[in-house]
Each structure stands twice: as structure tokens, then as C-alpha cells.
Amino acid sequence: xxxxxxxxxxxxxxxxxxxxxxxxxxxxxxxxxxxxxxxxxxxxxxxxxxxxxxxxxxxxxxxxxxxxxxxxxxxxxxxxxxxxxxxxxxxxxxxxxxxxxxxxxxxxxxxxxxxxx
Amino acid sequence: xxxxxxxxxxxxxxxxxxxxxxxxxxxxxxxxxxxxxxxxxxxxxxxxxxxxxxxxxxxxxxxxxxxxxxxxxxxxxxxxxxxxxxxxxxxxxxxxxxxxxxxxxxxxxxxxxxxxxxxxxxxxxxxxxxxxxxxxxxxxxxxxxxxxxxxxxxxxxxxxxxxxxxxxxxxxxxxxxxxxxxxxxxxxxxxxxxxxxxxxxxxxxxxxxxxxxxxxxxxxxxxxxxxxxxxxxxxxxxxxxxxxxxxxxxxxxxxxxxxxxxxxxxxxxxxxxxxxxxxxxxxxxxxxxxxxxxxxxxxxxxxxxxxxxxxxxxxxxxxxxxxxxxxxxxxxxxxxxxxxxxxxxxxxxxxxxxxxxxxxxxxxxxxxxxxxxxxxxxxxxxxxxxxxxxxxxxxxxx
Numbered sequence: 001x002x003x004x005x006x007x008x009x010x011x012x013x014x015x016x017x018x019x020x021x022x023x024x025x026x027x028x029x030x031x032x033x034x035x036x037x038x039x040x041x042x043x044x045x046x047x048x049x050x051x052x053x054x055x056x057x058x059x060x061x062x063x064x065x066x067x068x069x070x071x072x073x074x075x076x077x078x079x080x081x082x083x084x085x086x087x088x089x090x091x092x093x094x095x096x097x098x099x100x101x102x103x104x105x106x107x108x109x110x111x112x113x114x115x116x117x
Numbered sequence: 118x119x120x121x122x123x124x125x126x127x128x129x130x131x132x133x134x135x136x137x138x139x140x141x142x143x144x145x146x147x148x149x150x151x152x153x154x155x156x157x158x159x160x161x162x163x164x165x166x167x168x169x170x171x172x173x174x175x176x177x178x179x180x181x182x183x184x185x186x187x188x189x190x191x192x193x194x195x196x197x198x199x200x201x202x203x204x205x206x207x208x209x210x211x212x213x214x215x216x217x218x219x220x221x222x223x224x225x226x227x228x229x230x231x232x233x234x235x236x237x238x239x240x241x242x243x244x245x246x247x248x249x250x251x252x253x254x255x256x257x258x259x260x261x262x263x264x265x266x267x268x269x270x271x272x273x274x275x276x277x278x279x280x281x282x283x284x285x286x287x288x289x290x291x292x293x294x295x296x297x298x299x300x301x302x303x304x305x306x307x308x309x310x311x312x313x314x315x316x317x318x319x320x321x322x323x324x325x326x327x328x329x330x331x332x333x334x335x336x337x338x339x340x341x342x343x344x345x346x347x348x349x350x351x352x353x354x355x356x357x358x359x360x361x362x363x364x365x366x367x368x369x370x371x372x373x374x375x376x377x378x379x380x381x382x383x384x385x386x387x388x389x390x391x392x393x394x395x396x397x398x399x400x401x402x403x404x405x406x407x408x409x410x411x412x413x414x415x416x417x418x419x420x421x422x423x424x425x426x427x428x429x430x431x432x433x434x435x436x437x438x439x440x441x442x443x444x445x446x447x448x449x450x451x452x453x454x455x456x457x458x459x460x461x462x463x464x465x466x467x468x469x470x471x472x473x474x475x476x477x478x479x480x481x482x483x484x485x486x487x488x489x490x491x492x493x494x495x496x497x498x499x500x501x502x503x504x505x506x507x508x509x510x511x512x513x514x515x
Contacts, residue, residue, distance in 0.1 A: 056373065109302065
């Protein structure tokens, strides 16, 4: 396997997702979810969900304010936050991007979110 | 386990409620004058404008009011009509931000955080200008328990505390201190503001609308239609204790979110720092309905503030702000993200149904709503709205 360059070394198995899924804001994560295909979401969940507990355990060892200063840790954090969106489609919404009878999330706007990460 | 019983709410009446006030233009006109120009209206939390120069803009289209709320150099919170003294253009167009002062982009009049007119271009060219009297028009503002309220009446009929009355000490049973980190989501829906609020204050829909998603937080064999555990009524205001399922098994990632910090709608709250508040082992959260348009839902690990802004008889803008303690680590941050995303999905299910309601009512097919036990907050809202409009001083009722 190629040497990990985007994520902390123990998370090199998630490297294939690091470039396209580690986006900066909730509004972007929501957009990323709606721009994905069902197959992409399924693969993301299958690979990232089993690693989420370990990722958070690792990130919890870093003082929260310092995560932003470590680009690999920050990327892992964003990737894990992306899992929050994809876990909903895979665990809650029956692998649909949203529950079939729902109004599109695209009509809901995130107008304020926590700074950073 | 206790759940509400019919006998607990019969004093409010049991009659059918007419649908007409939920779509009629004439009713909307009455609400404009008899509610929104009189009542104290929630406008934000102090924590949204913590620093000198922070500001918020809230638009109440029903009364054509855009209100600018500022924190001044003296740390004082003030509210103004967001209207230029020169030609009545809107001064601040952003929803929130930080500024040393505000420039009206039309002709460049500049105002301070205290509303005073600081500079007027080519002031020599005016005929009657008195710069001291060219400030922004102040609006009554009061802060209670970190919450900012405004009142658009020339002279409010009651102080904020008189208006809140006996629900104020109920809210103080919970601490809102330490919840300083927030997410806001929102949008516009083609539904009357009262129907939208009603959706957020009744538990009868949970088992059906959310049956594929989050129903199992609030519905279980022991309580198959999610009846609340309590109702209390305080004049214009109301309180519902929502039942939570203590036995639900979270999915993998949801479980990680729960273990890392507590998640919205995880079911019943077990032993926590707020255990003293738990009137029932199945308590999940308290929904406080503050007349006319504020819902404050408090749980131990977060609270919601839902705000509703009537745009027209059939159109409403809403904001939901979810308040958390500042995340201390990555895990708590993840838990918060999961909670907000899950809430967004839940609301999307509600909105899909709500937007069908307006045409349904206007069709005239059905003349009445039949509110059942778990919808008692809706009945209370309808009755208190009528009571409040009837109580208007003659001047407002003209």
C-alpha cells in the first residue's frame, strides 16, 4: 500500500476517501451527501464506520483547539464528521439519501455552525 | 410509567377546532395587529452577540419589521428598527455579524452601535437636518435568562416578566448557562405559522411520519403512539414533558455519537446531572411553548430554540437553533454534528407533510381539526391566541 500522506499513519486504510469526502462545513457535508451515489455512500459507510470509534479515540488525545493545526488530524476529523451524514442514510434512512417521503434537505439551510472543523 | 390522561386536559375543552383561522387572510390581518404588534417576541440569545459590535437582524415580515439587535461599547444590548432615518431603506442586510457601525448603502448615512447617526454625507445640503434626531428608531428590548425579547408596541402592555408569568420559574428549573455553542438551520415552508408550530409541539405524529427514522426514540410497545408524560399550562404559555424510550438499541455510528457526548432524541434520559428534574424515568425533554412563536425544548445535553416568522397566511420562515456546551474534544464535536444532521433529516420529513396541509384546508373539504390528547398543546395555542386577540386594548383592535 502506498504510504499515507493525507491522514494520520494508523488511518491509511481510509486514504481513498480523504481527498473527496473530508469537506469543511456542515453545509458542504450535506451537499456532498446529496451529490453522492448510493454505491458511493454504501462503500464509504462500510469502510469508515468500523473505524469511527478508533478515529475519535485518536482525535480525543489531541487538545481540541490543536486539531486545526495538524492537517492530517484535521482531515481525519472532517472525514469522521462526514460519517455523521452518511450514517443517517445507511443506518436510519434505509440506504436512501433521505427518507423517501421527506421534503428534500436541499430546502433546509444551515445558517450558522460551529467555527472550524 | 405515567402518561397523560384525558382527564388531565379536559379543562381546556374537547370541542372541534375550526380550520378557517389556519388559512384565512382576514385572520392573518388580525394576528398582525392583535398579536405581533403587541406581544414580546423572542429575538435571540445573548450568546449570539457576545462581543462589542456583534449584531443580529431579525425580520418579522408580518409587521414589516426588520429589527437590528446590537451589543454596544458599553456592553448594553439594544434593538432598533433596521430602517435608515433618511429615506427608510434597510440599513443592515446581513443576518448577523460584527461591526463598529452601520452604513446605509443608499446614501451612506452611518450609525453607531447605539443607534446614533454618526455621519451624514453632505449634511450642509439638507434644509432641516438635526443630526441628534437622525438615529435609528429604538425598539423595546428586554433580556431574561440569556434570552433577548423585543416588543413592537409603542408602550408594551406588560413587562417581559409579567408577560412570561409563571412559566418563567419553570424554565429556570433548567440551567441554560454553559450552552454557548450553536448550530442554526432553517427554511421557508408553504404552511401557516400555527400549523408549523403545532407540528413541533405534538407527539401524535411521531409514530407515523417518522416511522422509518426516529420514531423509536419516542414510541415503543409500552407507549405505541408516543403519548407525553405531562402537560402544564401557564396562561398564554404551555409545557409538555416528552416520553422517551429507554430500551432502544442505537445503530453503530449513532451509538458512537451517544457515547461521545449525548445525542438529540436518544430516548429516555437516564441518570445525569439533571436527574433532579426528571419527573418520570421515561422523561426525554421538556417542550416549552412561549406565546406566540417560541418553542424552547430543553434536554440535559442540549436544547432547541425554534423560531417561527409568519410571511403570509400560507407561508412561514422558521429557524431552529440547537445549543450545546462548547465541544471539549473531537468526540463531543462529532456527537453534536450527528445530532444536528439527524434533526435536519427529521424536520425534512415533517415539512413534506406540512406543505400539503395548506391546500387541504383551503379546499374546504374539512371544516374542523379534531385535536386528540397528545395534541393538547395545539388546542391550548388556538385558545390562547383567541384569548390574547380578544384582550387587545381598543386602540390595537381598531
